[in-house]
Structures are given as structure tokens and as C-alpha cells.
Amino acid sequence: MKRFIFWTLGTLVILVAWVTVNFVATTEGWGLTPLAEPGDTIGFTRAISNEARTEAKGNLVLAVLNSGKVVHSDAMSTGKPVSDKSVFGVASLSKWVTAVGVMQLAQQGKLDLDVPVSTYLTRWQLPPSEFDNNKVTLRLLLSHTAGITDGLGHSGFAPGEPVQALESHLTQAMDADPGKSGKVQVGIEPGTTWMYSGGSYNLTQLIVEEVTGESFAQYMQKAVFEPLGMTHSSFILDRADPTVAQYFGENGVEQVYPNYTSLAATGLYTTLSDLVRFANAQLPSTVADPAMPRLLSDSSLADMRTPIANIDGLDIWGTGIMLFAPNGKGDNVVGHGGQSPYLNSTVRIDPASGDGFIAIQSGNKEALASNLATHWTTWKTGKPDIYVLGNTFPAMIMRVLTGAVVILVTAIALGIFTGLRRKRANR
Incomplete structure (x- = not known):
């Protein structure tokens, strides 16, 4: 019996060690190769521009920031030249900008992030559900943990088509991505699970309009873009603006930016230079470029970075902000991305150093801007970001399960073999 217990405990120790080593190796990024040595800004900027120019199939602009200041920028296009002043649609990056507008209202005492959203709604209400809708708060909406199960994704409306009214869109979005319900409703217990929800930001958009008495686009222009000097940014695209970058689609064919009901979720148009100003405004005052204007207090910015959503033991989302990777200073590299076809x-910014990376592109089917940003995160932190982990976790789980089966089969086989040998020796 003692031998059996010892054998079982030994096998369990090996299994635990196998799981632990694989988890640590994956989350710590063992085997990742940065584009340059830590601290080698010149080497990294040269490598990242080479990568961008090799991979870009349409147009792309990028910037690398040290202590909030641009130390490297690049622009490339197969068509009309682009620059840091070229206007691009940035899709879901809109959500972070929206969250900053909401945080301003909270900082001014006009909104409470932690009361039922019904407190502020008169034009539309969440439909009845099997869950308590009063648990849905702005903080949960902004962190995709409110239990809203729309899964949106918005395709928008072609120029010349009627743009769906916001209340109607919340009830049933006519431009929902294929396979998505298009209905903003509570389908999961609020506060229990992370599920990406563009509809949560549509509801946030309505709350901003209800509280301010202005259209969402007007409020964001006055409260965010003008104070930050983001003179080329808007939630309403000026199609006659000659600085609007071409939107390249499949095989380099130019396509037209759609119009959106879902402005807060995906409707922002901006430039690289404006995003530099926005990024600086999200940095703590101790590391931001002092020449750049600010909006939120350091405590409000820290509140946004506080983890809310967690998957597989990893913090992934704060209040309107993505947590990409630990920065080794008790915080995370944070930011947001956006993707449309x-x-x-x-x-991405590191609040400990003020360093950052910004990229916008069209023409590539794969997420080239995000892939370049992943290189930056690996170079700055030595760790994988949440995109890398999302790709490597399934392989890790399969490797762990396969290894566990091998360990168990080997342990059983060795146990049987050892037992047979012992019986023969005792005859």
C-alpha cells in the first residue's frame, strides 16, 4: 500500500509540474524572439518599419513613442500617399475614445459608473430577461461584462442608404455581422462573464445623449477632440475632405467607408497625429509629454486600468480599455484596437514609462497593425500579449492533455511492470 501511495503521489507531482511548466512557458513567453534587444530603439524602429513595408498591401501609418514623444514614424501606400495627417476609420478603437468621454462625465459627477443604467434611460430600455437588468451598469457595459449577448460587430450602411435610428438599432440592428443576433439584451448574469459586445457601446452612446442632451458626435467633439487639439477627428466623416485615406479592400480594390448608427462602438475617424495626442492624454501626468493637453485625473486613468474582466486567470479588460500584457511595474500595457474588413x-501605451505604439492600416486581410503592435509589446515587456496568448493557449491545452495522458499511461505501465517483477522475485 505504501508503494502505491508513493507511486500515486509521484505521478501527481509530475503531472502538476508538467501543467505548471507549460502554463508558465506560455504566459511568460518563453521562446519569443523580440525584433530588437531591450532598449535598442533604433534597432526596433528599423525592424518594425521593414516588417510593415514588407507586409503592407494597401496603406499604413505608424508611430513609436518614448515618454509620450514620437521618436519614429512611418507612412506607406500603394495609392494616394498618406501621412500622420491622413484620416482613417479606426473601427473599435472608437470604444476607448468613447470610454474617455464617459469617464469625463463620471469625473464631473454627471454619471455614476456603478448604478443601474436604467437610471439614465428614457428613450429605450433593456428588454425583460431571466436575469436582473438592474445589475447592468456603465462599468460593466464598458468592460463587456454586462451579460449583453449581441456579439456585435456592425457592418454599417452604404452612403445614400438610410442610417437606422439608435433606438431601433438597439432593438434589432439591421447591420449586424452575419450569425449575430443584432439584439441588445441580457443573456448572461451581469458581472459574471466577459463577452465582447458592440451593443453595449450602442447603449452607452444612448446614455451619453440622454445625460448631455446633445448628439453623441457633438458631445465627443466638444468634450474630447477640441480640448485635446484632435483637429482631424470626428464621429461624422467629411467625405469631401482631401485628407481622407483610401480604404483598400480585397486585392487592393478601393472601397467606401460606410455610415454607422454605432458611432460609439465603431464610428471614429481620426489621424495618427491626433492619436498621439489622445495616447498622451491617457498617460499618468508623471510620464506624459508635458506639452500635450490632458482630460482625466490620474486617479480616473488608474480606475480605467483596474482589471475587471478575466479569462483563464489572465486579466484582459478594464473600464473601456484592453489589458495587453503585464509591464513588470505592477500595471499593464494598455490600449485598444479596431478591425473591420x-x-x-x-x-498601446505603457503607463509606467509613457512609451507607446500606434498603427492604422487598410488593405490587409490579417490584422497587420495589431501584429506590429504585438512585436512592440514583446520588445518592451518580453511577454506575449493577449492576442498571442489567444493563439497559443489552445495549443498549450492540447500539449498539456497529451502529456498528461503519456505520463499516466507510462506510470501505469511502469507500475504494472514493477509489480510483476516484484512477484517473480518473491517466488
Whole structure:
């Protein structure tokens, strides 16, 4: 019996060690190869521009920030030249900008992030559900943990088509991505699970309009863009603006930006230079470029970075902000990305150093801007970001399960073999 217990405990120790090593190796990024040595800014910027120019199939602009200041920028296009002043659609990057507008209202005492959203709604209400809708708060909406199960995704409306009214869109979005319900409703217990929800930001958009008495686009122009000097940014695209970048689609064919009901979720148009100003405004005052204007207090910014959503033991989302990877200073590299067909944008910042990376592109089916930002995160932190982990976790789980089966089969086989040998020796 003692031998059996010892054998069982030994097998369990090996199993635990196998699982632990694989988990640590995956989450710590063992085997990741940065584009340059830590601290080698010149080497990294040269490598990242080479990668961008090799992979870009349409147009792309990027910037690398040290202590909030641009130390490297690049622009490339197969068509009309682009620059840091070219206007791009940035898709879901809109959500972070929206969250900053909401945090301003909270900082001014006009909104409470932690009361039922019904407190502020008169034009539309969440439909009845099997769950308590009063548990849905703005903080949960902004962190995709409110239990809203729309899964949106918005395709928008072609120029010349009627744009669906916001209340109607909340009830049933006519431009929902294929396979999505298009209905903003509570389908999961609020506060229990992370599920990406563009509809949560549509509801946030309505709350902003209810509280301010202005259209969402007007409020964001006055409260965010004008104070930050983001003179080329808007939630309403000026199609006659000659600085609007071409939107390249499949095989380099130019396509037209749609119109959106879902402005807060995906409707922002902006430039690289404006995003530099926005990124600085999200940095703590101790590391931001002092020449850049600010909106939120350091405590409000820290509140946004506080983890809310967690998957597989990893913090992934705060209040309107993505947590990409630990920065080794008790915080995370944070930011947001956006992706539409053949369009991708990303902004990432390290609140400990003020360093950052920004990229916008169109023409690539894959998320080129985000892939470039992943290289930056690996170079700055030595760790994988949440996109890398999302791709490597399934392989890790399969490797762990396969290894566990091998360990158990080997242990059983060795146990049987050892037992047979012992019986023979005792005859």
C-alpha cells in the first residue's frame, strides 16, 4: 500500500509540474524572439518599419513613442500617399475614445459608473430577461461584462442608404455581422462573464445623449477632440475632405467607408497625429509629454486600468480599455484596437514609462497593425500579449492533455511492470 501511495503521489507531482511548466512557458513567453534587444530603439524602429513595408498591401501609418514623444514614424501606400495627417476609420478603437468621454462625465459627477443604467434611460430600455437588468451598469457595459449577448460587430450602411435610428438599432440592428443576433439584451448574469459586445457601446452612446442632451458626435467633439487639439477627428466623416485615406479592400480594390448608427462602438475617424495626442492624454501626468493637453485625473486613468474582466486567470479588460500584457511595474500595457474588413488600428501605451505604439492600416486581410503592435509589446515587456496568448493557449491545452495522458499511461505501465517483477522475485 505504501508503494502505491508513493507511486500515486509521484505521478501527481509530475503531472502538476508538467501543467505548471507549460502554463508558465506560455504566459511568460518563453521562446519569443523580440525584433530588437531591450532598449535598442533604433534597432526596433528599423525592424518594425521593414516588417510593415514588407507586409503592407494597401496603406499604413505608424508611430513609436518614448515618454509620450514620437521618436519614429512611418507612412506607406500603394495609392494616394498618406501621412500622420491622413484620416482613417479606426473601427473599435472608437470604444476607448468613447470610454474617455464617459469617464469625463463620471469625473464631473454627471454619471455614476456603478448604478443601474436604467437610471439614465428614457428613450429605450433593456428588454425583460431571466436575469436582473438592474445589475447592468456603465462599468460593466464598458468592460463587456454586462451579460449583453449581441456579439456585435456592425457592418454599417452604404452612403445614400438610410442610417437606422439608435433606438431601433438597439432593438434589432439591421447591420449586424452575419450569425449575430443584432439584439441588445441580457443573456448572461451581469458581472459574471466577459463577452465582447458592440451593443453595449450602442447603449452607452444612448446614455451619453440622454445625460448631455446633445448628439453623441457633438458631445465627443466638444468634450474630447477640441480640448485635446484632435483637429482631424470626428464621429461624422467629411467625405469631401482631401485628407481622407483610401480604404483598400480585397486585392487592393478601393472601397467606401460606410455610415454607422454605432458611432460609439465603431464610428471614429481620426489621424495618427491626433492619436498621439489622445495616447498622451491617457498617460499618468508623471510620464506624459508635458506639452500635450490632458482630460482625466490620474486617479480616473488608474480606475480605467483596474482589471475587471478575466479569462483563464489572465486579466484582459478594464473600464473601456484592453489589458495587453503585464509591464513588470505592477500595471499593464494598455490600449485598444479596431478591425473591420481589411482595416485595422491599434494604440498601446505603457503607463509606467509613457512609451507607446500606434498603427492604422487598410488593405490587409490579417490584422497587420495589431501584429506590429504585438512585436512592440514583446520588445518592451518580453511577454506575449493577449492576442498571442489567444493563439497559443489552445495549443498549450492540447500539449498539456497529451502529456498528461503519456505520463499516466507510462506510470501505469511502469507500475504494472514493477509489480510483476516484484512477484517473480518473491517466488
